[in-house]
Amino acid sequence: QPDNSKAALLLGRAYMEQGDAAKALTVLKTATEKSPQDATVMYYLGLAHRRLKQDQEAMQAFEKALALDPGLHAARQQQLAMSVSQEGGGKAVEDLKKAIAKHPKDVTLQLQLAAVLATQQKPTEAEAAYRQAIALDPQNHLSLLALGDFYRLTRQEDKALQTYKQAAALKPEAILPQEKIIEFLLRQGPSDEVTSYIKTLLNNPDGRVVNMNWQGRLALAQNRLNEASTRLLEVVQAMPTLAAAHYYLGLTYLADQKPQNAKASLTQAITLAPTYTEAYLALLRIHMQEKDHAQALIVAQQLRERQPQVPAAFLALGEVYMAQGDTAKALEAFHTALEKAPKEAIAHHHLGLAYRAQQKNQEALKAFEQALALQPQAIEPLSQIVSILHGQRETEQAIQRVRTQLQATPPQVLTYTLLGQLYVAQNNASEAEATFKQAIALNDDIPLPQIELANLYVQQKAYEQAITLYQGLLKKKPDLVPPYVSLGTIHDARGERQLANEYYQKALKINPKFGPAANNLAWNYAEHGGNLDTALALAQTAREAAPNNGDVADTLGWVYYKKRDYPQAIQWLKESAEKVQDNPVIRYHLGMAYYKKGELPQARELLQQALHMSRDFPGAEEAKQTLWELNLERR
Numbered sequence: 001q002p003d004n005s006k007a008a009l010l011l012g013r014a015y016m017e018q019g020d021a022a023k024a025l026t027v028l029k030t031a032t033e034k035s036p037q038d039a040t041v042m043y044y045l046g047l048a049h050r051r052l053k054q055d056q057e058a059m060q061a062f063e064k065a066l067a068l069d070p071g072l073h074a075a076r077q078q079q080l081a082m083s084v085s086q087e088g089g090g091k092a093v094e095d096l097k098k099a100i101a102k103h104p105k106d107v108t109l110q111l112q113l114a115a116v117l118a119t120q121q122k123p124t125e126a127e128a129a130y131r132q133a134i135a136l137d138p139q140n141h142l143s144l145l146a147l148g149d150f151y152r153l154t155r156q157e158d159k160a161l162q163t164y165k166q167a168a169a170l171k172p173e174a175i176l177p178q179e180k181i182i183e184f185l186l187r188q189g190p191s192d193e194v195t196s197y198i199k200t201l202l203n204n205p206d207g208r209v210v211n212m213n214w215q216g217r218l219a220l221a222q223n224r225l226n227e228a229s230t231r232l233l234e235v236v237q238a239m240p241t242l243a244a245a246h247y248y249l250g251l252t253y254l255a256d257q258k259p260q261n262a263k264a265s266l267t268q269a270i271t272l273a274p275t276y277t278e279a280y281l282a283l284l285r286i287h288m289q290e291k292d293h294a295q296a297l298i299v300a301q302q303l304r305e306r307q308p309q310v311p312a313a314f315l316a317l318g319e320v321y322m323a324q325g326d327t328a329k330a331l332e333a334f335h336t337a338l339e340k341a342p343k344e345a346i347a348h349h350h351l352g353l354a355y356r357a358q359q360k361n362q363e364a365l366k367a368f369e370q371a372l373a374l375q376p377q378a379i380e381p382l383s384q385i386v387s388i389l390h391g392q393r394e395t396e397q398a399i400q401r402v403r404t405q406l407q408a409t410p411p412q413v414l415t416y417t418l419l420g421q422l423y424v425a426q427n428n429a430s431e432a433e434a435t436f437k438q439a440i441a442l443n444d445d446i447p448l449p450q451i452e453l454a455n456l457y458v459q460q461k462a463y464e465q466a467i468t469l470y471q472g473l474l475k476k477k478p479d480l481v482p483p484y485v486s487l488g489t490i491h492d493a494r495g496e497r498q499l500a501n502e503y504y505q506k507a508l509k510i511n512p513k514f515g516p517a518a519n520n521l522a523w524n525y526a527e528h529g530g531n532l533d534t535a536l537a538l539a540q541t542a543r544e545a546a547p548n549n550g551d552v553a554d555t556l557g558w559v560y561y562k563k564r565d566y567p568q569a570i571q572w573l574k575e576s577a578e579k580v581q582d583n584p585v586i587r588y589h590l591g592m593a594y595y596k597k598g599e600l601p602q603a604r605e606l607l608q609q610a611l612h613m614s615r616d617f618p619g620a621e622e623a624k625q626t627l628w629e630l631n632l633e634r635r
Contacts, residue, residue, distance in 0.1 A: 013044060110129055111146050186217060246279075369381075526559045
């Protein structure tokens with residue numbers, strides 16, 4: 001009877017590719033019974049066990065595979081990944097050193113040792129292991145590429161690029177070193193150097209499709225989306241199993257605001273490469289943007305199952321739990337990420353956000369400080385620290401904390417801007433103005449400090465200075481939306497409604513869903529004579545952009561009031577009054593809606609509340625007159 005172990009192996013691998021590990025395991029067990037000395041069959045048996053989370057059986061299978069064939073590096077790689085995931089890699093390092101002692105000239109073992117040491121956050125030892133691999137075979141460009149990847153991951157950018165170029169010089173006919181260089185440069189933005197490297201691929205007989213791929217990616221980076229999609233579709237047609245092409249095609253569709261196409265391409269990338277972390281994360285972001293948290297959770301859980309050793313998988317899972325309001329599970333996920341990467345600043349930052357959501361400010365502060373210690377120039381954790389201190393009415397302490405950070409790091413625009421915002425909160429206008437000007441002097445291409453300074457001038461009613469700043473910004477960045485809205489509010493404050501509306505319309509032409517512009521324009525149409533149906537559509541747009549904003553709910557309610565739809569008006573104005581409890585205008589609006597609906601006791605109470613808060617607000621005279629009439633009727 002013929003030995004069908006090879007056929008069983010092929011069938012088992014097919015089941016694995018289809019994602020059916022249970023069937024694969026049954027077939028592969030049969031194959032091992034027929035060929036117990038076949039290391040490859042034993043390796044795939046281990047993969048099936050691992051896919052089914054049968055870790056002990058998987059480890060035993062990989063050990064048997066290595067005993068049968070010590071040169072089967074794929075089995076050792078799986079064994080190492082499991083060891084790192086379960087034990088932090090201590091045993092993996094020990095086993096690798098033993099294997100190296102037996103096979104001191106094995107380059108792959110040295111590279112595996114380097115990778116494990118890097119995972120353990122031991123960069124000096126990892127670099128030494130990479131260099132030992134290079135010394136064993138100086139003509140092996142792949143070892144140089146591995147060292148370059150290590151430098152990139154440890155943020156040693158100059159060394160990474162230099163090492164990739166050494167690999168390219170060592171083997172100029174190889175495509176991979178060229179791709180590494182192109183990818184590295186493209187992360188820094190499009191440039192003539194990137195274009196030059198892409199063109200060199202045309203000279204390689206095997207580089208035509210690769211060249212199209214990089215042309216597509218370059219076009220994407222330059223926001224030439226039609227060209228990007230054309231090139232990447234050609235790549236997908238030529239090489240339908242190239243997961244990266246589907247991934248970047250998905251990113252192109254996403255940039256072109258075609259989320260359904262993007263999801264299809266990203267899903268295909270994951271199907272082709274089930275451990276493609278970036279594809280999972282991109283797909284997850286789309287679901288999060290669509291507020292489809294259930295689907296986002298499924299994607300995050302799949303990533304965790306496929307990449308249990310990758311910290312980003314647990315960060316993504318934690319972010320989904322945060323969006324769902326499950327801070328306990330989020331904390332658990334972030335702690336797991338930190339166990340795997342204790343020096344990852346972003347993990348500490350997310351941990352701080354979760355603690356803050358639980359109102360555990362001291363724990364949050366500790367986490368944000370740790371994030372800042374690891375990445376001193378990061379503005380996000382510093383902003384969170386400042387927000388907590390300011391919320392605790394410790395504004396002076398917040399100012400000192402920012403000043404301390406400024407002394408510890410090179411001057412940064414956003415850090416000075418943050419300091420200026422604190423001075424505004426402290427009502428220290430002169431210090432705020434001086435600090436914003438310091439930020440602008442560092443780099444006047446960054447809009448935020450100019451916007452903040454202009455806003456400060458608006459508060460001081462120094463409208464001409466504010467207008468000059470906003471218009472200067474728009475000359476440099478005509479597609480920047482906030483200055484148009486700010487100019488609109490200035491003209492509103494001056495009573496120049498038509499000019500204000502023109503600025504709001506310009507903002508909405510650039511971004512039709514920009515909430516503040518839609519809200520202000522809706523208000524002007526409702527309050528100062530405009531098409532009420534248009535006003536309603538604008539107010540609904542503003543509501544979609546800011547569903548928890550009480551002022552937006554007030555605008556929507558007031559539009560319904562003007563349309564004489566008083567039940568709808570009351571619904572939205574009640575919500576607004578609950579969210580903004582110290583605004584007399586909102587209570588006046590709600591009181592008038594009740595009055596028009598004939599619910600006079602509620603109207604009387606709300607109008608009294610509004611006038612108790614202030615005797616002078618827009619609509620105060622109508623509130624007084626209506627309340628007088630209500631009291632007269634009561635007599």
